[in-house]
Amino acid sequence: MNFYDLANPSFFLRLVTRVLPWLVAITLLLFAAGLYLAFTAPQDYQQGITVRIMFVHVPAAWLGMFCYGLMAIASIGSLVWRHPLADVSAKAAAPLGACFTFLALFTGAVWGQPMWGTWWVWDARLTSFLVLFIMYLGIIALWKTLDDPNKAARPIAILTLVGALNLPIIKFSVDLWNTLHQPASVFRMDGPTIHPALLVPLLVMALAFTFFFVVMHLMSMRNEIYRRRVRAMRMRAAAAPSARASLAETNKA
Amino acid sequence: MESLLTDLGRHSEYVIAAYVMTAVIIGVMVLAIRLDQKKQERDLKELEALGLRRRSQKKD
Amino acid sequence: MHWITALFLRDFKLAVRVGGGALIGVLFFLAVVTVFPFGVGPDLKLLARIGSAVLWIGALLSTLLGLDRLFQADRDDGTLDLYLLAGRPMELVVLVKCAAHWAATGLPLVLATPLFALFLNLEPIAIGAVTLTLVIGTPALTLIGAVGAGVTVSLRRGGVLLAILVVPLSIPVLIFGVSSATAVLSATASFTTPLLYLGAVTLFAGVVGPVSAAAALRYASD
Numbered sequence: 001m002n003f004y005d006l007a008n009p010s011f012f013l014r015l016v017t018r019v020l021p022w023l024v025a026i027t028l029l030l031f032a033a034g035l036y037l038a039f040t041a042p043q044d045y046q047q048g049i050t051v052r053i054m055f056v057h058v059p060a061a062w063l064g065m066f067c068y069g070l071m072a073i074a075s076i077g078s079l080v081w082r083h084p085l086a087d088v089s090a091k092a093a094a095p096l097g098a099c100f101t102f103l104a105l106f107t108g109a110v111w112g113q114p115m116w117g118t119w120w121v122w123d124a125r126l127t128s129f130l131v132l133f134i135m136y137l138g139i140i141a142l143w144k145t146l147d148d149p150n151k152a153a154r155p156i157a158i159l160t161l162v163g164a165l166n167l168p169i170i171k172f173s174v175d176l177w178n179t180l181h182q183p184a185s186v187f188r189m190d191g192p193t194i195h196p197a198l199l200v201p202l203l204v205m206a207l208a209f210t211f212f213f214v215v216m217h218l219m220s221m222r223n224e225i226y227r228r229r230v231r232a233m234r235m236r237a238a239a240a241p242s243a244r245a246s247l248a249e250t251n252k253a
Numbered sequence: 254m255e256s257l258l259t260d261l262g263r264h265s266e267y268v269i270a271a272y273v274m275t276a277v278i279i280g281v282m283v284l285a286i287r288l289d290q291k292k293q294e295r296d297l298k299e300l301e302a303l304g305l306r307r308r309s310q311k312k313d
Numbered sequence: 314m315h316w317i318t319a320l321f322l323r324d325f326k327l328a329v330r331v332g333g334g335a336l337i338g339v340l341f342f343l344a345v346v347t348v349f350p351f352g353v354g355p356d357l358k359l360l361a362r363i364g365s366a367v368l369w370i371g372a373l374l375s376t377l378l379g380l381d382r383l384f385q386a387d388r389d390d391g392t393l394d395l396y397l398l399a400g401r402p403m404e405l406v407v408l409v410k411c412a413a414h415w416a417a418t419g420l421p422l423v424l425a426t427p428l429f430a431l432f433l434n435l436e437p438i439a440i441g442a443v444t445l446t447l448v449i450g451t452p453a454l455t456l457i458g459a460v461g462a463g464v465t466v467s468l469r470r471g472g473v474l475l476a477i478l479v480v481p482l483s484i485p486v487l488i489f490g491v492s493s494a495t496a497v498l499s500a501t502a503s504f505t506t507p508l509l510y511l512g513a514v515t516l517f518a519g520v521v522g523p524v525s526a527a528a529a530l531r532y533a534s535d
Contacts, residue, residue: 050264053271060275079528096282103278107271114264131481138478145468154532155464158525159478162460165521166482169514173485176507177492212279219286226293233300 009085009225016218023215030208037201050114055201057107059209060100064132067097067213071139072164075157085221087153088228090160091143092220096213098136105129124174131170135163149228316401317409324413327386334382335417338375339425345371346429357434364433365443365494371429372422372447373454373487377476379418380458383410384466384530393466394534403527407463411455411522419451442504443494446511450490453515456522457482463529485514 038055071093077086108126109119120126139156146152328335349367350360360367387393387410396406426447430440461479465471492507 049268052268056271056275095285099278099282103275106274110267110270110274114267131484134477135481138474138481141474141477142464145471145474151467151532155467155529158529158532159460159464162482162521162525166485169485169517170481173488173510176510177488216282216286219290223286223289223293226290226297230293230296230300233297237300237303 009088012085013222013225016222020215020218023211023218027208027211027215030204030211034201034205034208037204041201042197050111051198053107053111054198055205057104057111058202059206060107061104061129062206063209063213064097064101064104064129066210067093067100068132068136068160068164068167070217071097071160075160078153078157079161082154084150084153084228087149087157088221088224089217090153090157091149092217092224094136094139094143096216096220098133098140100209100213101129101133101136105133122174122178124171124178127174128167128171132167135166139163149231317405320406320409321413321416324410325417328382328414328417334379336421338379338418339421341378342371342375342422342425343429345374346432350433361434361436361439362498364430364435365439365498366491367433368426368430368443369447369450369487369491369494372426372451373483375422376419376451376454376458377479378472379414380455380462380479381465381472381475383414383455383459383462384526385462388466388530388533393530397531397534403531404523407459407523407526407530408519411452411459415452415455419455423447423451436498438497439494442497446490446494446508449508449511449515450486453486453511453518454483456515456518457486459522459526460529463526463533466530466533486511486518489514 034055038052041052041055071090074086074090074093077083078090105126108129112121113119139160142156142159143149143152146155346367349371353359353363384393387396397403423444426444427440430443435443458475458479460482461475464478465475468474489507489511492502493504493511496502496504496507
């Protein structure tokens with residue numbers, strides 16, 4: 001087995017079928033352990049019960065960013081090597097990233113309300129995540145609008161990479177904007193430093209989310225490969241209707 | 254379950270909301286991908302039943 | 314005539330002549346500025362305070378409105394393929410096209426700004442500041458918009474999607490532009506710091522915009 005075997009879609013499909021059950025089992029175990037640890041962990045003396053939101057908020061935020069990083073790497077793959085599997089990977093990751101980013105925004109809001117008394121602040125971190133969410137939606141909309149997936153991949157890859165350049169600039173500019181507009185910051189967004197008793201469940205949950213993402217991503221990539229095969233076969237059938245008819249005849253015979 | 258309930262004190266509704274939304278999002282992701290998979294597999298079977306093959310596919 | 318001059322003049326003339334639609338942007342700008350006081354109320358003090366931001370948002374929206382014309386016509390009639398066949402560096406072609414587009418759509422916005430600022434009760438120094446930041450900032454909007462225009466060039470009706478794709482990328486320009494423009498009204502905030510960052514973003518966009526847009530256009534043609 002070498003790199004080129006791995007890059008072959010058929011080989012990739014066989015690999016997915018083989019490893020998927022194991023990954024699903026690991027994900028379920030990690031979620032069970034993570035949830036158990038999350039609800040038996042001691043309460044934070046400052047945050048009380050709401051600290052438990054952190055166990056889903058931080059992993060969701062981590063995957064929201066990780067997923068964009070993955071898309072950026074896949075985009076380089078489809079621009080440099082023009083490999084269809086890189087296109088498939090980038091396309092399959094976008095909706096997943098949007099889901100995790102939405103989840104991070106939602107859990108952040110329900111964490112913020114009891115902690116700081118507001119659902120939303122225009123803080124650098126929250127604002128960058130909102131922008132990240134909009135970028136995911138834009139990329140998904142573009143995938144849906146450009147109908148030929150082979151032609152769509154490279155322009156979208158360029159957009160993804162420009163977005164990756166943009167995110168740190170947004171983070172920086174919103175930080176500056178905040179120092180200009182908020183005379184005295186009411187909120188300390190970093191939160192208290194994490195106690196080790198809370199760190200272990202957090203890490204287990206983060207790992208569970210990551211494995212869940214890998215499972216979803218592989219399944220979604222498989223769907224995308226199937227979708228392209230269906231598309232290619234339909235186009236061949238449309239190009240040669242007589243051949244299709246004769247093939248159907250021979251099949252009957 | 255009882256110990257869990259007594260454990261949930263002030264602000265528990267926010268924690269429940271966060272976990273419920275997490276469950277919903279995870280559920281939606283799994284369901285959407287499974288449904289998509291079913292659809293693609295059905296389409297592939299249909300096309301193969303018509304006798305269509307991909308260029309790279311071997312005759313069996 | 315050098316080909317760069319020729320290209321610039323061609324694009325500029327096409328944009329400002331009948332059917333080019335360059336001046337629609339200024340009208341839209343006027344519409345946005347007019348509509349704002351109806352939303353927030355006719356309080357002149359409030360308008361003076363938020364006027365610079367209103368002008369910036371109006372300029373951003375007007376720029377977004379005209380972006381789909383940046384490459385669309387050239388792709389439809391095959392001119393884009395000719396540029397590629399002629400072996401001209403596509404990055405430079407994009408840069409020149411952006412310059413012509415800005416001269417036809419962005420510059421009128423900047424020129425109209427001092428006039429529209431009067432509606433919003435801006436002080437003279439604030440008028441000067443917002444005009445200066447728009448001179449520096451609107452080229453960045455066009456250059457960043459070129460990426461979106463290049464990516465969506467093969468779409469029939471990509472205008473709205475193009476705007477959605479470009480808005481997240483243009484947030485830093487808006488932040489630095491408005492921060493600088495409103496700083497002149499405040500005793501403590503610095504005017505030059507965000508202005509210099511705005512200049513940096515424009516220069517950065519001057520590199521990233523043409524390079525990515527050119528790459529997208531090359532892929533769109535094959």
